[in-house]
Amino acid sequence: MDFMRPAGALGKYLPVKAVVALGFMLALSIARFNLLDNYIQLVLMLIGINLILTLSLNLVNGYMGEFSVGHAGFMAAGAYVSSILSVRVLASYSPVWVFPCAVLAGGLAAGVVGLAVAVPSFKTRGDYLAIVTLAFSMIVKSVIENIDAVGGPRGFLGMDKLTTLPWVFFWTVAAVWIIRNFIYSRFGRGVLSVREDEIAADLTGVNTRNVKMLAFVVSSFFAGIAGGLYAHLIQYISPGVFDIVKSTEMLVMVYLGGVGSIAGSMIGAATYTVLLEALRPLGIWRMAVMPLLLILLMIFRPKGIMGYREARWLSPSFGRGTGKDK
Amino acid sequence: MTAPGNLKLPPQAGGGAALELKDVTHHFGGLRALSGVNFAVAPGELAGIIGPNGAGKTTVFNLITGVYKPSIGKIIFHGREITGMRSSNITELGIARTFQNIRLFKELTVLDNVRAAHYARMKVNPLEALFHSGRHRSEEKRVTEESRDLLERFGLGGSAGEISKNLPYGSQRRLEILRAAATNPSLILLDEPAAGMHPGEVEQLMSFILELKKQFSLTVLLIEHQMRLVMGMCSHIVVLDFGMVIADGGPQQVRSDAGVMKAYMGSAK
Amino acid sequence: MIYFFQQALNAAQLGSVYALIALGYTMVYGVLSMINFAHGDFFMVGAFLCFVGVVVLQLSFIPVLLLAMAGVTMLGVATERVAYRPLRNAPKASAIITSLGVGIFLEHFTLGLSPYPKYIPPVLPSFSFNAGGVSVSTFQLATISISFILMLALYLVVNKTRVGLAMRAISADRGIVPLMGVPVDKIIALTFALGSGLGGAAGVMYAMAYPVIDPYIGIIIGWKAFISAVIGGIGNIRGAVLGAYILGTVEIMTAAFLPSTYRDLVAFSLLLILLIFRPHGLLGRAESQKV
Numbered sequence: 001m002d003f004m005r006p007a008g009a010l011g012k013y014l015p016v017k018a019v020v021a022l023g024f025m026l027a028l029s030i031a032r033f034n035l036l037d038n039y040i041q042l043v044l045m046l047i048g049i050n051l052i053l054t055l056s057l058n059l060v061n062g063y064m065g066e067f068s069v070g071h072a073g074f075m076a077a078g079a080y081v082s083s084i085l086s087v088r089v090l091a092s093y094s095p096v097w098v099f100p101c102a103v104l105a106g107g108l109a110a111g112v113v114g115l116a117v118a119v120p121s122f123k124t125r126g127d128y129l130a131i132v133t134l135a136f137s138m139i140v141k142s143v144i145e146n147i148d149a150v151g152g153p154r155g156f157l158g159m160d161k162l163t164t165l166p167w168v169f170f171w172t173v174a175a176v177w178i179i180r181n182f183i184y185s186r187f188g189r190g191v192l193s194v195r196e197d198e199i200a201a202d203l204t205g206v207n208t209r210n211v212k213m214l215a216f217v218v219s220s221f222f223a224g225i226a227g228g229l230y231a232h233l234i235q236y237i238s239p240g241v242f243d244i245v246k247s248t249e250m251l252v253m254v255y256l257g258g259v260g261s262i263a264g265s266m267i268g269a270a271t272y273t274v275l276l277e278a279l280r281p282l283g284i285w286r287m288a289v290m291p292l293l294l295i296l297l298m299i300f301r302p303k304g305i306m307g308y309r310e311a312r313w314l315s316p317s318f319g320r321g322t323g324k325d326k
Numbered sequence: 327m328t329a330p331g332n333l334k335l336p337p338q339a340g341g342g343a344a345l346e347l348k349d350v351t352h353h354f355g356g357l358r359a360l361s362g363v364n365f366a367v368a369p370g371e372l373a374g375i376i377g378p379n380g381a382g383k384t385t386v387f388n389l390i391t392g393v394y395k396p397s398i399g400k401i402i403f404h405g406r407e408i409t410g411m412r413s414s415n416i417t418e419l420g421i422a423r424t425f426q427n428i429r430l431f432k433e434l435t436v437l438d439n440v441r442a443a444h445y446a447r448m449k450v451n452p453l454e455a456l457f458h459s460g461r462h463r464s465e466e467k468r469v470t471e472e473s474r475d476l477l478e479r480f481g482l483g484g485s486a487g488e489i490s491k492n493l494p495y496g497s498q499r500r501l502e503i504l505r506a507a508a509t510n511p512s513l514i515l516l517d518e519p520a521a522g523m524h525p526g527e528v529e530q531l532m533s534f535i536l537e538l539k540k541q542f543s544l545t546v547l548l549i550e551h552q553m554r555l556v557m558g559m560c561s562h563i564v565v566l567d568f569g570m571v572i573a574d575g576g577p578q579q580v581r582s583d584a585g586v587m588k589a590y591m592g593s594a595k
Numbered sequence: 596m597i598y599f600f601q602q603a604l605n606a607a608q609l610g611s612v613y614a615l616i617a618l619g620y621t622m623v624y625g626v627l628s629m630i631n632f633a634h635g636d637f638f639m640v641g642a643f644l645c646f647v648g649v650v651v652l653q654l655s656f657i658p659v660l661l662l663a664m665a666g667v668t669m670l671g672v673a674t675e676r677v678a679y680r681p682l683r684n685a686p687k688a689s690a691i692i693t694s695l696g697v698g699i700f701l702e703h704f705t706l707g708l709s710p711y712p713k714y715i716p717p718v719l720p721s722f723s724f725n726a727g728g729v730s731v732s733t734f735q736l737a738t739i740s741i742s743f744i745l746m747l748a749l750y751l752v753v754n755k756t757r758v759g760l761a762m763r764a765i766s767a768d769r770g771i772v773p774l775m776g777v778p779v780d781k782i783i784a785l786t787f788a789l790g791s792g793l794g795g796a797a798g799v800m801y802a803m804a805y806p807v808i809d810p811y812i813g814i815i816i817g818w819k820a821f822i823s824a825v826i827g828g829i830g831n832i833r834g835a836v837l838g839a840y841i842l843g844t845v846e847i848m849t850a851a852f853l854p855s856t857y858r859d860l861v862a863f864s865l866l867l868i869l870l871i872f873r874p875h876g877l878l879g880r881a882e883s884q885k886v
Contacts, residue, residue: 205446
């Protein structure tokens with residue numbers, strides 16, 4: 001779509017595009033020529049996957065002001081659907097296009113599941129909606145545990161390691177771009193107005209039902225994409241992977257980086273992933289130190305590092321010069 | 327800004343009244359808040375609802391805008407029944423409102439408060455928005471320009487980029503009215519627009535409302551406690567007491583009504 | 596029929612454990628409108644204190660119970676003071692995240708101290724007697740009767756004392772209560788103390804029924820208790836007890852007639868269905884939005 005932009009707009013984002021293109025080249029060559037240690041590549045890929053998850057959750061929790069504690073359920077849907085497709089259905093085709101199709105299908109499946117959570121959100125808000133999302137993710141987990149064909153509680157494996165650095169890079173950029181577009185659009189303002197005052201939003205002509213549905217679908221779609229990437233990176237998934245701890249991790253990244261901010265999501269995902277790796281020498285105590293850091297952060301900076309602020313290059317008024325939209 | 331004024335034709339012109347309430351009754355639990363309310367507002371009129379506290383004035387607004395559904399009765403907007411419709415659809419048809427306690431989108435900028443009000447009129451589908459299509463961009467540009475223009479014309483242009491909760495109280499009131507106007511209504515409902523303002527501000531607000539009414543060719547229905555404002559502005563006044571219409575007519579007629587005197591003077595400020 | 600009574604007894608036992616924990620969720624929600632997600636882990640700490648009392652200190656039943664209750668009470672009060680109080684006026688989400696953080700911390704801190712599951716030998720003489728064909732164990736009897744006593748005590752505190760009155764007042768309107776001279780901080784701390792104490796007791800009851808414990812037991816049991824509180828209408832004390840016995844019954848009956856893996860599925864589906872028809876629980880009251 002970018003080539004259709006007027007010249008001015010193209011120029012405005014030129015540095016951003018150059019960086020993205022360069023990054024993609026770099027990702028390609030790192031994967032192709034093994035320029036980096038495998039472990040570092042793995043961590044980079046985890047950062048990307050976590051960033052997609054963080055953006056996904058931030059859309060619902062940060063921008064829409066709802067409180068989902070069940071995003072691991074969407075991730076599970078994406079992971080299982082894409083894995084089943086790539087192992088059972090598409091296995092005989094060339095991996096070159098099996099993988100993108102499988103991941104995309106996982107995202108779409110998760111999006112459909114997201115609709116199921118959007119419907120109760122019409123009537124319920126706040127704590128009760130949080131409970132609905134939680135119950136829903138537990139149901140997804142229980143359902144998987146009770147389907148023997150996908151391994152039940154033992155999990156599912158057999159996926160090839162198809163997730164590579166360029167693919168993660170591609171999906172991460174896509175997630176940032178699409179979610180940013182969404183937020184700075186008609187619907188994004190609808191989402192924000194729902195957060196601010198749902199009744200006033202309705203009485204200002206915002207169809208709050210449609211807006212909520214859309215936000216949940218976009219959010220769960222990307223959680224599903226992240227699930228597919230994760231499944232084809234670790235090559236093993238089980239219902240236990242997508243439990244409440246996973247959802248909590250996503251919450252931590254969102255609230256660490258900052259609610260309602262894409263730049264915050266980046267900071268949150270990267271910091272959390274790296275910190276978790278850096279604390280590895282602590283062994284079993286690692287997960288005791290991590291939450292302590294989180295609690296300190298919440299006490300001293302309750303909106304997270306970025307909290308409702310956005311990096312300039314991500315907002316549409318970037319480089320406009322006039323009309324200082326703060 | 328495109329030509330200000332009512333772009334939307336009344337759905338079934340010829341019905342006469344812009345808004346008509348027919349035998350509207352509403353209960354809260356066992357409590358009867360409104361009983362058999364009848365009144366009509368003519369197109370282009372500036373009408374007022376007055377009445378003591380608890381008379382059911384805001385309930386009337388809530389029923390018209392679909393926040394509640396009336397227990398009995400019909401609400402007709404330009405000949406079309408809107409009883410029981412979704413609030414956002416009613417707004418889309420051309421009824422906008424403000425609230426007794428200001429309800430801005432507090433953390434959003436002044437500009438975004440107004441832009442959000444364009445939601446129903448924007449012709450962009452989700453996929454176009456997600457993938458930043460040409461139409462999405464041109465619609466964004468149009469809405470931004472129109473919104474800035476509206477703010478400019480009504481004295482809030484300078485604060486377009488400010489977070490709306492940081493505006494002074496009077497400006498918040500005006501912004502809320504402008505947000506309602508940005509939905510391009512033909513009828514606007516103002517719930518105590520002058521509440522909490524001192525006399526000087528009230529003067530300004532009156533001319534602000536009249537100017538807006540003129541530029542957008544609006545029909546205005548307002549709830550107000552301040553008698554002076556209502557008597558000075560409104561050509562048509564409906565008096566409510568205990569959920570019933572006790573008088574309906576011009577300012578002179580209402581002023582001299584014995585029942586109104588009795589009901590209203592008891593608790594008037 | 597005897598089978599049914601046997602299952603009903605099991606349901607009463609499970610329901611009692613859920614009820615004790617659910618009360619903690621609901622009381623804290625009542626005064627703070629905050630879901631204390633760490634509460635399930637308070638319960639877990641209670642179970643580990645039971646282990647400490649029985650195995651390390653070689654105490655008998657009542658001292659073990661008191662130890663667990665006192666220990667978890669202190670934990671609850673300390674958590675409120677250190678982690679939650681600074682966030683009382685922060686966005687609601689921060690408090691919830693913090694409570695999730697406290698929960699993860701407690702789980703992994705305990706894991707660090709005790710990397711392997713622990714077995715707790717019976718603390719009561721373990722025998723069953725036959726009541727008209729239904730076999731009743733001492734554990735079941737102790738669980739049900741002690742829960743009943745604790746709940747009765749709680750009922751009296753909440754409804755018959757000045758402190759209880761203050762708690763109910765805060766739960767009705769936290770904004771105005773300080774103006775009337777109620778020491779809000781103290782009452783909130785006391786609420787945490789009561790709720791956590793009950794959670795600690797539940798830890799002991801649980802450990803008697805399922806003597807192998809690990810640091811993660813608080814997660815799923817905690818969620819179940821939380822569901823109980825929501826079914827009853829969170830913030831409502833009688834609702835929490837009602838919800839707990841309903842959930843206990845549903846779970847035991849599911850396990851009796853369906854494969855046991857369906858237990859969670861049924862529990863969570865029940866919750867979802869209930870929330871669709873009664874979004875504020877069985878006894879909870881919908882707060883109307885003022886326009």
